[in-house]
Amino acid sequence: MTLSYGGEPVLEGASLDVEPGQFVSLVGPSGSGKSSLLRAVIGLQRPLSGTTDTGLPANQVGMLFQDDALLPWKTARENVALGLRLIGVNSQAADREADIWLARLGLTGFENRYPRHVSGGQRKRIALAQVLARKPKLILMDEPFASLDAIVRSRVVKDVVALVESEGISVLLVTHDLEEAISLSDAVYLLGQGPRAHIIQRYDVPIPRPRDPVKSRLHPAFTPLHAKLWEDLSKEVDHRAEEAA
Amino acid sequence: MTLNPQYAWVRRLIALAIFLAIWEAAARAGMLNPIYVPAPGKIWLALVELFGDGRIWPHLEATFGAALGGLALGIVVGIALGILAALVPLIAELLEPIMTLLNAIPRVILAPLFVIWLGIGIASKIALAFILVTVVIFFTVYTGIKQVDRKLVERIVTLGGGRLTLARHVYLPSVAAWVLGNLKVAVGFAFTGAVVGEFVAASRGLGYLLGFAQSTYNSALMLALVLLIMVVVLIIFAVAGKLEKYLLRWT
Ligand SMILES: Nc1ncnc2c1ncn2[C@@H]1O[C@H](COP(=O)(O)OP(=O)(O)OP(=O)(O)O)[C@@H](O)[C@H]1O
Ligand SMILES: [Mg+2]
Numbered sequence: 001m002t003l004s005y006g007g008e009p010v011l012e013g014a015s016l017d018v019e020p021g022q023f024v025s026l027v028g029p030s031g032s033g034k035s036s037l038l039r040a041v042i043g044l045q046r047p048l049s050g051t052t053d054t055g056l057p058a059n060q061v062g063m064l065f066q067d068d069a070l071l072p073w074k075t076a077r078e079n080v081a082l083g084l085r086l087i088g089v090n091s092q093a094a095d096r097e098a099d100i101w102l103a104r105l106g107l108t109g110f111e112n113r114y115p116r117h118v119s120g121g122q123r124k125r126i127a128l129a130q131v132l133a134r135k136p137k138l139i140l141m142d143e144p145f146a147s148l149d150a151i152v153r154s155r156v157v158k159d160v161v162a163l164v165e166s167e168g169i170s171v172l173l174v175t176h177d178l179e180e181a182i183s184l185s186d187a188v189y190l191l192g193q194g195p196r197a198h199i200i201q202r203y204d205v206p207i208p209r210p211r212d213p214v215k216s217r218l219h220p221a222f223t224p225l226h227a228k229l230w231e232d233l234s235k236e237v238d239h240r241a242e243e244a245a
Numbered sequence: 246m247t248l249n250p251q252y253a254w255v256r257r258l259i260a261l262a263i264f265l266a267i268w269e270a271a272a273r274a275g276m277l278n279p280i281y282v283p284a285p286g287k288i289w290l291a292l293v294e295l296f297g298d299g300r301i302w303p304h305l306e307a308t309f310g311a312a313l314g315g316l317a318l319g320i321v322v323g324i325a326l327g328i329l330a331a332l333v334p335l336i337a338e339l340l341e342p343i344m345t346l347l348n349a350i351p352r353v354i355l356a357p358l359f360v361i362w363l364g365i366g367i368a369s370k371i372a373l374a375f376i377l378v379t380v381v382i383f384f385t386v387y388t389g390i391k392q393v394d395r396k397l398v399e400r401i402v403t404l405g406g407g408r409l410t411l412a413r414h415v416y417l418p419s420v421a422a423w424v425l426g427n428l429k430v431a432v433g434f435a436f437t438g439a440v441v442g443e444f445v446a447a448s449r450g451l452g453y454l455l456g457f458a459q460s461t462y463n464s465a466l467m468l469a470l471v472l473l474i475m476v477v478v479l480i481i482f483a484v485a486g487k488l489e490k491y492l493l494r495w496t
Contacts, residue, residue, distance in 0.1 A: 042403050059405050069400040073418040073495045082414060086405045114495035130404075 001050030003036055009048060010036050012196040016172075016189045018138070023164065023171045025181035027229070028191030029237055034174040037191070038063070038140045041172070054138055059087045062131035064144040068123040070115040076102055076126045077111040083130040101129040105159060121152035128156070132163060139164070141173045145180070157184070157213050165210050178229050183207075183216045190232055193240035200236055203229060283465035291469035305477075307450035308439050311367050315374020316435035322375070323382025324424065330383070331390035340383075347380045353437065356445040365446045374438030378431045382424060389423040390416060425492055428485045436478055 003011040010033040018024045026034050039045040041052040042063045054061050070079045080098035085091060102111055105125040115123050124144065131139060145153045161184060164171055175181050181188045182205055190200040207219045216222065248256070265285045271277050272284030279287070295301040326344075330337040355376060359369040397415050406414070424431075443452025451474055458467040 044399055044402065063400075063403045065396065065400065067396060069394070069396040071397060071401075071414060071418070073422070074414075075495075083404050086401075086410065116496060134404075 001037070001040060001047045001052065003033065003040055003045065003047045003050075005036075008195045010194050010197065011047075013050075013198045014191065015050075016199055016202070018170050018172050019186075020137070020170055021168045022186045023161075023173070023184055025173045025175055025185040025188045026191055027175060027178060027181050027188060027233070028197065029193045029233070030176070032191045032194045032197045034191055035142050038142050038172065038174055042140055056137050059134065060137045062134060062136035062139045064127060064131055064139060064141040066143045066146055068115065068127040070123060070126055070130070072115050075112045075114055076107060076118070076129075079115070079126060080130045080133055083134055087134055097133050098129070101133040102126070104163075105129050105132075119152075121148055121156055124148060124156055125159075128160065132167075135167070136169060138170045138172070141171060143175055144173075146176070154214060161211060161213055178226055178233070179217060180213075182222060182225055182229070183211070183213045188229065190229065190236070192236050200232060280462060281464060283468065287465040288468045288472065291463075291465040292472065295466075295469065295473070301473075304450050304454055307367065307370075307447075308436070308443065308452065309477075311370035311439035311442065311450065312374050312432075312435040314367075314371045315438050316378055316431060318371065319375045319378025319435065320382050320424065320431065323379040324386050324420065326379070327383045327386025328390065328420070330387045337387070344380055344383050344387075347376065348384065352377050352380065353441045356442050359442065360446045365448060370439045370442035370447065370450065370452075373442040374435040377434035377438040381427060381431055381434060385423045385427045386420055389420060393419050422493060422496075425489045428489055429482055432481050432485050433478065436474070436481075440474060 001011055001014050002009050003014075014033070014037060016024070016026065026037065028034050036045060040047045041054065042061060043052075043058070071082070074082065077095060077098045080101060081091070081094035084094035084097055089097065099111055102108065102125075105128060107122060107125055107129065110118060110122060110126075113122075115126065118126070124147075127144075145157055148156060157180070163169075171184075173181070173184065185205050186209075187205060188203045190203070191197050192200045203225060205225065206221045207216045268277075268282075269285050272279065272282070272287075277284070326336075326340060330340050353373065356369070356373050359372045363369040363372055393416060398411060401411055401415055439450065440452035440455070443450035444456050445452075447453040447456075451470055455467060455470050458464070458470060
């Protein structure tokens, strides 16, 4: 895919695959176009050339943004239910489903709270419930955990991994965090420095599932892969800096 | 010494009582010219008289009618124009300079003009209250819509929401929130418009009574009226505040 906001292309010939049920991460330098790529996949941005084919109807693709972007004037239940209403679920069933998913994400008792009256981690869970309740086959995540502190983050991530594994959902996760990328994913794509960024390489992660996101960091394959990714990412940034100079 | 904020109102009441007592004493001792500064007791008597013989009611009714009429019209028209301007660039282009101009001038200077156009009846007062309110509401809605959180819009779009969903679940609540946030300002403007309109030319209303008190050098009546207007506006502020608090309970 090639993508531009009017000037020089942000992405040029960037290409990646996500197999059904796979958890795939996309890492790369800041400003390289990771968010733009996700936005193109979900249809918020039209690529100059190339295609994004999820092979799925739009309502089976969910997106989790960096900030929660819940409607502040709707309660947790209403926010989750709205997502369901928009795929044609009637309002009573939507409310019921919403409560079930909120409960599954540990938010029992928070159904009637407004987003501004819950913590950041809880908001993230509400947003997650909103996406998961629609039973998507693919979820695109744009640094969804970046704003959370380490403990809350690891708990939310653990829940996400468990749900994604049990429901067989494919994930394309954008993250800055190489460790997170490796510990969660089946494959990691490294996007080069922009402009005209393209995929440098794909790394398969040979850690078995089901996974514990914390323990998988202790797997023997983890450290060498992390070192390799880190080296390649640094090389790419340095290389581009030299080119610019 | 630390002050317990819970009892601020007690301290204020005591201070007010002391102030009034000194004022009253000074007036009785003949230290104040009653033509300029009437004693608090006299102001109170004037107030009692206004209500006692019931002649205040038609005036209150006139002022309330003009203020609330102007407020309602101003909110409706302000919202409609704000939405139109936000949706149709041509309308924005035409309206913006007019509204900016109306916003820049003290709009009460239009009062005499409205009297010429609409007569000394309630219409000219409604018009003044309306023009004061509608400009504020217009800018609230217009800038508000343009600043609707892109992220919320994108989120609803990725969930499959179309224009109608966006209008109902994103734009409408945002607009309502901004209007409610400015409700007190609008109420204040509506009463300003009504009273000033009446003051300029009218046969009824609190503003008319103010003019009457002025022409007869009745400063006790004048201060009684000022007090009354303050109380009225404070009561409406309290109601608007409650409404705002309830409807914006999600903030
Ligand atoms: N709406 C836009 N208009 C113009 N340029 C944009 C727009 N959005 C992003 N860009 C540019 O496109 C490039 C890629 O942006 P993008 O947000 O996709 O990067 P990213 O890889 O997600 O970065 P980060 O890791 O910091 O989130 C950047 O150079 C950015 O300045
Ligand atoms: Mg980004």
